[in-house]
Amino acid sequence: MDKLELQKTANEVRKGIVTAVHSAKAGHPGGSLSAADIFTYLYFEEMNIDPKDPKKPDRDRFVLSKGHTAPGLYSVLAQRGYFPVEDLKTLRQLGSYLQGHPDMKHIPGVDMSSGSLGQGVSAAVGMALSAKLSNEDYRVYTLLGDGEIEEGQVWEAAMFAGHRKLDNLVVIVDNNNLQIDGAISDVCSPYPIDEKFKAFNFHVINVDAHDFDALKAAFDEARATKGMPTAIIAKSTKGKGVSFMENNVSWHGTAPNDEQYAVAMADLEKVGEALCQK
Amino acid sequence: MSEVKKIATRESYGNALVEMGAKYDNLVVLDADLAAATKTGTFKKVYPERHIDCGIAECNMVGIAAGLATTGKIPFVSSFAMFAAGRAFEQVRNSVGYPKLNVKIGATHAGISVGEDGATHQCNEDIALMRTIPGMVVINPSDDVEAKAAVAAAIEHDGPVYLRFGRLAVPVINDNPDYKFELGKGVLLKEGKDVTIVATGLCVCEAVEAAKKLAEDGIDAEVINIHTIKPLDEDLIVASAKKTGKVVTVEEHSVIGGLGSAVCDALCAKAPTPVLKVGIQDVFGESGAAVKLIHKYGLDAEGIYEKVKSFV
Numbered sequence: 001m002d003k004l005e006l007q008k009t010a011n012e013v014r015k016g017i018v019t020a021v022h023s024a025k026a027g028h029p030g031g032s033l034s035a036a037d038i039f040t041y042l043y044f045e046e047m048n049i050d051p052k053d054p055k056k057p058d059r060d061r062f063v064l065s066k067g068h069t070a071p072g073l074y075s076v077l078a079q080r081g082y083f084p085v086e087d088l089k090t091l092r093q094l095g096s097y098l099q100g101h102p103d104m105k106h107i108p109g110v111d112m113s114s115g116s117l118g119q120g121v122s123a124a125v126g127m128a129l130s131a132k133l134s135n136e137d138y139r140v141y142t143l144l145g146d147g148e149i150e151e152g153q154v155w156e157a158a159m160f161a162g163h164r165k166l167d168n169l170v171v172i173v174d175n176n177n178l179q180i181d182g183a184i185s186d187v188c189s190p191y192p193i194d195e196k197f198k199a200f201n202f203h204v205i206n207v208d209a210h211d212f213d214a215l216k217a218a219f220d221e222a223r224a225t226k227g228m229p230t231a232i233i234a235k236s237t238k239g240k241g242v243s244f245m246e247n248n249v250s251w252h253g254t255a256p257n258d259e260q261y262a263v264a265m266a267d268l269e270k271v272g273e274a275l276c277q278k
Numbered sequence: 279m280s281e282v283k284k285i286a287t288r289e290s291y292g293n294a295l296v297e298m299g300a301k302y303d304n305l306v307v308l309d310a311d312l313a314a315a316t317k318t319g320t321f322k323k324v325y326p327e328r329h330i331d332c333g334i335a336e337c338n339m340v341g342i343a344a345g346l347a348t349t350g351k352i353p354f355v356s357s358f359a360m361f362a363a364g365r366a367f368e369q370v371r372n373s374v375g376y377p378k379l380n381v382k383i384g385a386t387h388a389g390i391s392v393g394e395d396g397a398t399h400q401c402n403e404d405i406a407l408m409r410t411i412p413g414m415v416v417i418n419p420s421d422d423v424e425a426k427a428a429v430a431a432a433i434e435h436d437g438p439v440y441l442r443f444g445r446l447a448v449p450v451i452n453d454n455p456d457y458k459f460e461l462g463k464g465v466l467l468k469e470g471k472d473v474t475i476v477a478t479g480l481c482v483c484e485a486v487e488a489a490k491k492l493a494e495d496g497i498d499a500e501v502i503n504i505h506t507i508k509p510l511d512e513d514l515i516v517a518s519a520k521k522t523g524k525v526v527t528v529e530e531h532s533v534i535g536g537l538g539s540a541v542c543d544a545l546c547a548k549a550p551t552p553v554l555k556v557g558i559q560d561v562f563g564e565s566g567a568a569v570k571l572i573h574k575y576g577l578d579a580e581g582i583y584e585k586v587k588s589f590v
Contacts, residue, residue: 057350061348063345103376103377104348104377105377105378111348112344112345112348112377113372113373113376113377115372116368116372116373118337119337119341119368119369119372119373120341121341122337122338122340122341122342122344122345122369122373123341123342123344123345123348123373124345125338125341125342125345126341126342126343126344126345126346126347126348126349126353127345127346127348127349128345129330129342129345129346130345130346130349130350130351131349133306133327133328133351152337153335153337153338153341153369156332156333156335156337156338157338157341157342159333159335160332160333160335160338160342163333
């Protein structure tokens with residue numbers, strides 16, 4: 001998929017996020033939107049996966065450690081064909097398989113249940129270790145929030161991955177700089193993030209989370225890196241693509257009302273139209 | 279009892295892992311810098327490539343096990359009960375229990391029989407914690423034979439299992455050709471008509487001895503060994519309670535949330551019966567020799583005998 005197609009797809013993923021959260025009247029749009037380009041790149045370009053065979057043994061794995069951004073994951077899975085896009089409107093509703101946080105037991109394409117911060121990364125490390133133990137060559141990707149890395153378990157996992165030289169593991173940090181209580185630099189700063197991962201024996205790449213050329217270069221570099229895991233620190237904009245949500249922490253875990261939804265969709269339609277002119 | 283063979287169930291665990299490691303090449307063992315104490319070191323000697331030391335980081339260890347299980351491995355994670363069930367409780371609940379992953383938790387050094395290390399390491403709450411997790415199987419074997427059988431049964435079972443082992447060497451009581459371990463099935467060790475003693479773990483042997491002393495006083499106690507606390511063999515317990523009309527539970531665990539609570543849950547629904555819960559009475563432990571602690575807290579044959587006698 002070329003860059004323009006990726007951009008168009010990411011825009012559709014964003015529409016799905018906003019629609020799902022609006023329909024649910026709850027959920028986490030800010031961090032889903034900030035990671036939408038990363039989700040899109042992983043599921044449409046980077047990973048060896050097959051929506052028709054979600055559990056194929058040699059598939060690459062993805063663990064959404066920042067599980068509250070499930071709307072982002074579900075939207076990209078729907079776009080990729082794991083389940084109907086229409087189902088996104090059932091998010092968080094009683095009886096829906098689209099649980100508030102990722103549920104591997106019921107959602108096609110979800111490799112690990114997650115949501116309690118700091119835990120997904122350990123599971124991803126376990127998957128990467130498993131591949132090493134049995135000489136399989138699938139790769140494992142996990143996406144963390146920059147607030148999430150305040151959890152100590154993240155660094156337990158990082159220490160282990162670095163120690164075991166898990167070069168089939170890519171840890172991506174969605175660095176949108178905002179957590180519920182404010183800027184991560186104000187709440188309990190985890191900066192410098194890149195230096196921390198370096199200290200845990202990771203190969204570290206800093207990247208613009210919304211630039212597909214940069215994302216391609218970063219994931220290619222991760223793939224070429226041997227003997228150590230890679231951490232991609234992706235500098236992002238929380239709420240990216242929806243004017244009034246961008247860099248506004250109040251959209252971390254709030255759903256738009258009908259009026260706001262209309263504005264958000266108009267924003268995204270405009271982006272989509274502009275992309276079609278290219 | 280002096281010539282009775284004594285083995286700590288943690289030793290049995292290590293030995294069983296070696297045996298099972300030969301049978302299942304997807305079995306892997308994880309430890310958190312306690313391989314010498316949990317006895318997973320026994321497995322490490324034979325299968326070093328399948329023994330993963332995670333360092334002193336139990337929460338991450340449980341998460342790694344969950345990840346391994348998603349790919350078809352059968353991970354056994356080991357630490358002291360305090361850390362496996364206590365520190366990593368939320369990881370066990372959310373990363374293992376919720377997705378119902380095939381992770382086996384081999385928790386050693388359970389209960390006050392940890393001894394000299396004292397209260398910080400004496401976990402009397404693990405059964406309570408683990409049995410609240412939906413789908414979690416909880417096993418507390420009474421001796422070497424049962425502990426090894428429990429490891430095999432845990433592997434046969436597809437889903438999370440919590441196995442509780444002890445540090446103290448305890449008498450081998452199930453060493454007979456008829457012994458058969460069935461997950462979720464209690465074992466009727468002695469029939470009686472006056473009172474039912476339901477025991478688990480190292481208290482089973484003590485309960486059997488207590489029943490002998492009670493018999494000398496003309497009290498005919500029924501003794502049931504509950505190795506699987508969840509799922510509980512409710513039929514066996516209810517039937518016995520209906521017969522004797524009085525139940526005493528005995529466990530090296532808090533009386534809040536453990537075997538005693540599980541038995542009460544079953545009886546209050548199906549056969550309300552007076553129950554006396556013998557165990558750790560809502561207090562922390564303390565340092566001391568294991569055998570002396572078991573005596574002090576009333577969990578030896580003498581303590582059980584006195585409690586049952588005053589209850590009947």
